[in-house]
Amino acid sequence: MYVVSNMSKRLVLHNVNIQNGSIQYEYERSLSCVELYHSGPYTIEYNTPIEDVPLEIATIPFVANVLPAAWAHDVDVHVPCIDPTFKQSMSRIRGVLDSWYPSVGFSGGRALVENGPSNNPKEARDQHNSEKVASLFSAGVDSVTTYLRHSEKQPHLMHIHFWSERENRSQKNWAKYHEELRTFAESEDVPLSIINAKPTEHFDNTNLTAYHKNRLNGTWWQMVQHIISLTGTLAPLLYHKNIGNLYIPSSHTEKYHKDNHWGSHPAIDNKIGWRGTSCIHDGFEMTRQQKWQQISEYYKEIDFKLTIRSCEPNPCGRCFDCARNMAAMIISDVDLESQDYDFSAEQLDHIKDNIESGQWAMDDNNLFFWEDIQNHTPAEFDSHDLTSKQVEFHQWLKTIDLHELNRSTITEEDSQRKLYEKVFRFSPLLATFIKRSRIGERVKN
Numbered sequence: 001m002y003v004v005s006n007m008s009k010r011l012v013l014h015n016v017n018i019q020n021g022s023i024q025y026e027y028e029r030s031l032s033c034v035e036l037y038h039s040g041p042y043t044i045e046y047n048t049p050i051e052d053v054p055l056e057i058a059t060i061p062f063v064a065n066v067l068p069a070a071w072a073h074d075v076d077v078h079v080p081c082i083d084p085t086f087k088q089s090m091s092r093i094r095g096v097l098d099s100w101y102p103s104v105g106f107s108g109g110r111a112l113v114e115n116g117p118s119n120n121p122k123e124a125r126d127q128h129n130s131e132k133v134a135s136l137f138s139a140g141v142d143s144v145t146t147y148l149r150h151s152e153k154q155p156h157l158m159h160i161h162f163w164s165e166r167e168n169r170s171q172k173n174w175a176k177y178h179e180e181l182r183t184f185a186e187s188e189d190v191p192l193s194i195i196n197a198k199p200t201e202h203f204d205n206t207n208l209t210a211y212h213k214n215r216l217n218g219t220w221w222q223m224v225q226h227i228i229s230l231t232g233t234l235a236p237l238l239y240h241k242n243i244g245n246l247y248i249p250s251s252h253t254e255k256y257h258k259d260n261h262w263g264s265h266p267a268i269d270n271k272i273g274w275r276g277t278s279c280i281h282d283g284f285e286m287t288r289q290q291k292w293q294q295i296s297e298y299y300k301e302i303d304f305k306l307t308i309r310s311c312e313p314n315p316c317g318r319c320f321d322c323a324r325n326m327a328a329m330i331i332s333d334v335d336l337e338s339q340d341y342d343f344s345a346e347q348l349d350h351i352k353d354n355i356e357s358g359q360w361a362m363d364d365n366n367l368f369f370w371e372d373i374q375n376h377t378p379a380e381f382d383s384h385d386l387t388s389k390q391v392e393f394h395q396w397l398k399t400i401d402l403h404e405l406n407r408s409t410i411t412e413e414d415s416q417r418k419l420y421e422k423v424f425r426f427s428p429l430l431a432t433f434i435k436r437s438r439i440g441e442r443v444k445n
């Protein structure tokens with residue numbers, strides 16, 4: 001067994017326990033990197049027996065979660081073995097991240113140390129089975145669109161439930177949400193898997209964001225990690241099901257990437273793969289409003305109309321992301337009655353007040369999406385189904401200066417996060433203590 005020394009930054013994977021449809025990783029961190037990774041063990045529940053998965057595939061979720069932070073912080077990651085295709089794909093991704101974020105630097109340190117021989121796969125599966133496809137599925141506008149674009153291939157929908165034993169959530173709401181997902185999959189006659197995993201219980205997203213936010217212009221999860229973690233989480237299940245291609249629904253377009261970066265992009269996503277599976281970034285050429293249009297047309301022809309989510313398990317109707325969906329739906333001809341949102345005058349006033357007062361952060365990411373809605377808002381409404389309040393809301397939205405709001409918005413949460421980041425740079429240990437307190441609830445992401 002490899003023993004962790006506290007003199008250097010090391011993360012050592014000691015055990016990978018695969019049983020009862022779940023994988024549990026037991027690992028050890030050196031003291032010098034406790035602010036980067038949470039204490040283990042880390043568990044993923046696949047809710048499907050996956051005992052046939054070889055160790056070199058089963059280690060992928062662990063490596064995917066920890067490796068980017070290891071590159072940026074000079075941590076040696078010790079794992080018993082890793083799939084060679086995945087290892088190669090990660091080294092190509094490392095080059096992209098390094099060129100995008102040179103001030104973070106992803107080229108330092110040894111990326112990965114294998115301290116044992118690869119085991120022989122229980123079943124050789126070098127064959128790429130492109131007949132079987134899967135798609136990441138969150139029930140958001142991007143993932144529903146990607147499903148529709150490939151529905152003739154009957155993609156296996158892969159829903160990752162950000163589940164954590166440490167969080168006390170209403171099980172009833174989650175059960176209702178998952179039941180809706182199952183009903184949608186059944187009505188479309190496609191398979192669905194719900195996987196319980198929470199990668200941010202593995203690496204410390206709050207601290208990594210505090211370290212790098214100014215260099216990334218966003219959170220670690222958004223800018224670096226999310227697609228690497230989400231695809232990596234699915235590797236054992238996709239291997240088990242012999243699925244050749246995994247679609248990754250795009251969140252942005254090329255236009256956004258001219259001035260900004262985002263952790264999901266063809267240059268990253270299309271490089272991810274492991275023995276038997278390739279990942280494909282999908283829908284990059286479509287704006288969000290074009291996606292809504294595609295959904296509205298499809299929804300006219302089907303019986304069960306899944307509510308498009310922004311927050312989970314149910315749309316709260318009060319947050320900025322829900323507001324974005326509501327504003328987009330009103331102008332995209334979606335049957336508003338079929339969606340579990342409140343389009344009343346009071347709700348629309350709530351959105352307007354929050355945008356005008358700068359209560360919601362109109363950062364570059366939000367600006368991009370709200371501009372898209374603004375650009376697609378017609379000068380004249382001829383819609384029969386809209387209330388006068390809904391028309392009035394869009395007439396107001398069309399006239400506001402989003403760029404001005406982008407410059408002036410600083411929320412209370414932003415201020416608290418900035419304070420946390422200052423404390424973190426002064427003392428990571430003190431910051432970690434604050435994060436565990438009630439104040440810390442505001443800075444977690």
Ligand SMILES: [Zn+2]
Pocket residue numbers: 310311315316317318319320321322323
């Ligand atoms: Zn919401």
